[in-house]
Amino acid sequence: MDILQLYEFSMAIGKSLNYKENCDSLLKLIMSRKGLHSCWIHAYQSNYCRVTYSIPAITNDNFPNCNKNFLKEIHNQNRPMWFPITDDIRQIAPLTLVSGCVAVFNLKDEGLLFLHNSKKQEFTEIELNQLGPIIDKFTLSLQASAAFIKQEQLLISLEKQNQELSDYAHVVSHDLKSPLRNIEALTSWIKEDSSASLDEKGTQTFDLITANLEKMDGLIDGILKYSTIDKDNSESYLINLNDLVTQIITVMKVPQNVNVVFINELPVIRGDKYRLQQLFLNLIVNAIKYNDKEKGLIEIGSRAVLGGHEFFVRDNGKGIDKAFNHKIFEMFQSLESDSQATGIGLSIVKKVISYYKGEIWLDSVLGQGSTFYFTLYDNGAA
Amino acid sequence: MYIYSTNLEEIIEVLIRDFKDKTVVISLAENTNFDINELIECLVENDIQFIGGIFPKIIHNVQVFEQGMILTGFSDVEKTFLVEGLNTTDFEVPSLELDSTKDNFFFTFVDGLTTNLSLYLSELYSQFGSNMAYFGSGAGSLSLKQIPCVFNKDGIFQDAAVGFIAQSKVALGVKHGWKRVAGPFIATKTEKNVIKQINWQNAFEVYKTIVEEHGKAEIRKDNFFDISKAYPFGILKDNSEYVVRDPLSVTDEGELVCIGEVLENTVMDILKGDNETLVKAAEDAAEAVIDQLEFPHHAYISDCISRVLFLEDDYHLELEAILGKLYKNGKQIPLEGALTLGEISSFGDGYLQLFNKTVVIGLFEK
Numbered sequence: 132m133d134i135l136q137l138y139e140f141s142m143a144i145g146k147s148l149n150y151k152e153n154c155d156s157l158l159k160l161i162m163s164r165k166g167l168h169s170c171w172i173h174a175y176q177s178n179y180c181r182v183t184y185s186i187p188a189i190t191n192d193n194f195p196n197c198n199k200n201f202l203k204e205i206h207n208q209n210r211p212m213w214f215p216i217t218d219d220i221r222q223i224a225p226l227t228l229v230s231g232c233v234a235v236f237n238l239k240d241e242g243l244l245f246l247h248n249s250k251k252q253e254f255t256e257i258e259l260n261q262l263g264p265i266i267d268k269f270t271l272s273l274q275a276s277a278a279f280i281k282q283e284q285l286l287i288s289l290e291k292q293n294q295e296l297s298d299y300a301h302v303v304s305h306d307l308k309s310p311l312r313n314i315e316a317l318t319s320w321i322k323e324d325s326s327a328s329l330d331e332k333g334t335q336t337f338d339l340i341t342a343n344l345e346k347m348d349g350l351i352d353g354i355l356k357y358s359t360i361d362k363d364n365s366e367s368y369l370i371n372l373n374d375l376v377t378q379i380i381t382v383m384k385v386p387q388n389v390n391v392v393f394i395n396e397l398p399v400i401r402g403d404k405y406r407l408q409q410l411f412l413n414l415i416v417n418a419i420k421y422n423d424k425e426k427g428l429i430e431i432g433s434r435a436v437l438g439g440h441e442f443f444v445r446d447n448g449k450g451i452d453k454a455f456n457h458k459i460f461e462m463f464q465s466l467e468s469d470s471q472a473t474g475i476g477l478s479i480v481k482k483v484i485s486y487y488k489g490e491i492w493l494d495s496v497l498g499q500g501s502t503f504y505f506t507l508y509d510n511g512a513a
Numbered sequence: 514m515y516i517y518s519t520n521l522e523e524i525i526e527v528l529i530r531d532f533k534d535k536t537v538v539i540s541l542a543e544n545t546n547f548d549i550n551e552l553i554e555c556l557v558e559n560d561i562q563f564i565g566g567i568f569p570k571i572i573h574n575v576q577v578f579e580q581g582m583i584l585t586g587f588s589d590v591e592k593t594f595l596v597e598g599l600n601t602t603d604f605e606v607p608s609l610e611l612d613s614t615k616d617n618f619f620f621t622f623v624d625g626l627t628t629n630l631s632l633y634l635s636e637l638y639s640q641f642g643s644n645m646a647y648f649g650s651g652a653g654s655l656s657l658k659q660i661p662c663v664f665n666k667d668g669i670f671q672d673a674a675v676g677f678i679a680q681s682k683v684a685l686g687v688k689h690g691w692k693r694v695a696g697p698f699i700a701t702k703t704e705k706n707v708i709k710q711i712n713w714q715n716a717f718e719v720y721k722t723i724v725e726e727h728g729k730a731e732i733r734k735d736n737f738f739d740i741s742k743a744y745p746f747g748i749l750k751d752n753s754e755y756v757v758r759d760p761l762s763v764t765d766e767g768e769l770v771c772i773g774e775v776l777e778n779t780v781m782d783i784l785k786g787d788n789e790t791l792v793k794a795a796e797d798a799a800e801a802v803i804d805q806l807e808f809p810h811h812a813y814i815s816d817c818i819s820r821v822l823f824l825e826d827d828y829h830l831e832l833e834a835i836l837g838k839l840y841k842n843g844k845q846i847p848l849e850g851a852l853t854l855g856e857i858s859s860f861g862d863g864y865l866q867l868f869n870k871t872v873v874i875g876l877f878e879k
Contacts, residue, residue, distance in 0.1 A: 139780050143778065
């Protein structure tokens with residue numbers, strides 16, 4: 132019977148990662164089978180006394196008069212023990228105890244477990260020894276519960292921070308755009324009104340103001356795009372990438388000295404048109420912008436890999452120093468002092484690829500050009 | 514008090530006359546030809562405090578009635594309550610700041626076929642602990658089809674419990690008389706009140722082997738309860754009576770459907786009883802309670818309907834044995850109650866349990 136009861140107890144451990152449900156599952160069973168009257172877990176901390184679980188439930192889990200030293204003493208013993216109901220025990224009990232005895236088990240960092248029987252005069256050594264390994268296993272499950280709670284709290288906090296960041300980007304973008312447009316309008320009015328009296332330096336200054344306003348407008352758009360590109364969980368659908376990239380090239384202003392070619396036919400994949408547009412657009416724009424050759428060449432191609440496709444966008448431009456290979460994907464990182472560069476384009480590319488659970492990497496030789504490789508997997512799309 | 518009449522005026526007259534300043538517990542037999550909502554309306558109009566339940570049959574002293582109602586009065590009631598939604602886990606049990614120096618007790622009627630009956634009991638214990646005695650009965654129909662079966666001033670409810678907390682000295686007697694014939698076994702796969710596997714094998718196959726060996730009769734789906742009523746399961750506890758679980762039926766998959774929850778990996782025996790030991794157990798329960806109170810006033814009995822189905826024509830012997838022990842100070846203590854779908858008791862001051870096939874006697878001073 133003892134062995135089977137221990138089997139019953141051990142099977143009730145760790146049925147949930149929720150702390151209360153985990154305690155309920157084992158401790159209610161022990162109470163029922165052993166005919167106990169109450170039980171509680173005292174969190175062991177040197178600076179406070181706190182009850183984290185109890186049957187019956189208690190309304191106040193703080194004990195200003197709790198004898199912390201006595202709890203510490205029991206905890207330091209590190210073995211199952213039992214005590215008759217004395218004033219020492221009453222002082223640390225969260226419930227009113229009149230008679231009987233308590234068995235105490237060490238739960239390591241999770242504190243001390245007290246089991247109370249109001250009818251018994253003592254817990255036998257055999258009983259304590261039998262329950263000991265069960266409670267040790269229970270301790271491990273409580274540690275798992277504690278880790279799970281921490282992880283959950285961290286996730287909630289992260290989600291909240293992400294949301295706040297996204298909201299912030301929206302608000303900032305919206306609020307900055309309006310005064311920016313006003314400045315742009317006012318500047319152009321002043322420039323028009325004062326065109327007769329403006330000398331060459333004055334005209335250059337106004338052009339500089341306009342260029343900076345355009346850059347700021349681009350930055351705001353980029354921030355908004357960056358902050359929202361992985362937020363909208365729109366459904367994925369089949370997209371012919373050959374058609375999509377052809378459309379991008381058609382609508383964008385490709386300089387006459389630059390030739391964009393497909394090395395092979397791009398595949399049809401599952402995804403979202405807006406994100407994939409942003410992905411290819413930013414890579415092609417990047418390849419055009421940093422091309423210093425008389426005859427610029429941009430090659431786009433792909434190959435099938437296990438579970439998806441690997442793509443590349445290759446140019447014969449300036450190339451990127453190996454030291455900056457990772458830095459270029461960070462926000463606001465522009466390797467040249469180009470007044471129009473926002474440093475957001477490749478960050479958006481990286482974020483889109485991360486959204487599809489793919490990877491991006493770079494192969495580049497200074498002066499000869501760069502190849503951006505990236506993967507998109509069939510099961511990566513939402 | 515037993516009332517056969519269904520005349521509302523007569524019932525109200527009796528209640529006003531004999532139960533002044535008391536909270537009345539109404540135990541109504543399910544075959545009573547009666548509009549329960551009219552009764553509730555009438556009781557509310559006359560400002561009578563009450564709770565009630567519908568049961569397969571009701572008990573008055575040594576008689577069992579299929580129609581009519583038992584009216585039982587309780588004094589010093591501190592709070593009456595209704596708990597709804599026992600088919601979910603979101604229900605809330607009542608709360609009350611109790612004077613622990615007084616003798617408090619908790620009385621409840623609960624839908625005996627609701628899903629989370631065990632959870633209701635453990636939540637109650639979590640709320641009030643061992644500072645008071647608990648007594649209760651599972652209400653419902655003998656057909657074992659769930660019906661609205663508990664009522665109070667707000668109406669009649671299914672998947673619910675009604676009850677009250679009052680002050681009085683109470684003694685509780687819990688006995689069943691079933692003895693082990695085989696085991697222990699482990700209920701290795703269960704879901705609420707359904708045992709799917711015993712010892713990692715099909716539950717019915719294991720049960721059938723044991724029961725046929727002891728009963729020398731074949732057990733099939735069509736005669737299941739005729740035989741199983743004599744072979745319940747007993748959940749093992751330290752130094753205490755078994756907690757009995759009644760297998761009612763078998764599914765096509767060989768799963769055993771019980772009244773009351775059986776947790777997965779529960780260790781249990783298969784039990785058997787005979788008329789003599791069952792009647793003796795009931796007598797012992799009465800004997801145990803009568804010595805505990807100095808001035809007992811009345812007794813309420815929650816006796817499992819399946820004991821009647823098992824004892825059949827001999828059931829009156831059980832009530833006679835109980836009543837025979839309920840003498841104190843030269844007076845016969847009146848016995849009232851119901852035949853129930855599950856019995857509830859805390860064994861006086863321990864963890865709260867749901868029983869089957871058991872007799873629970875509550876003796877009250879007020």
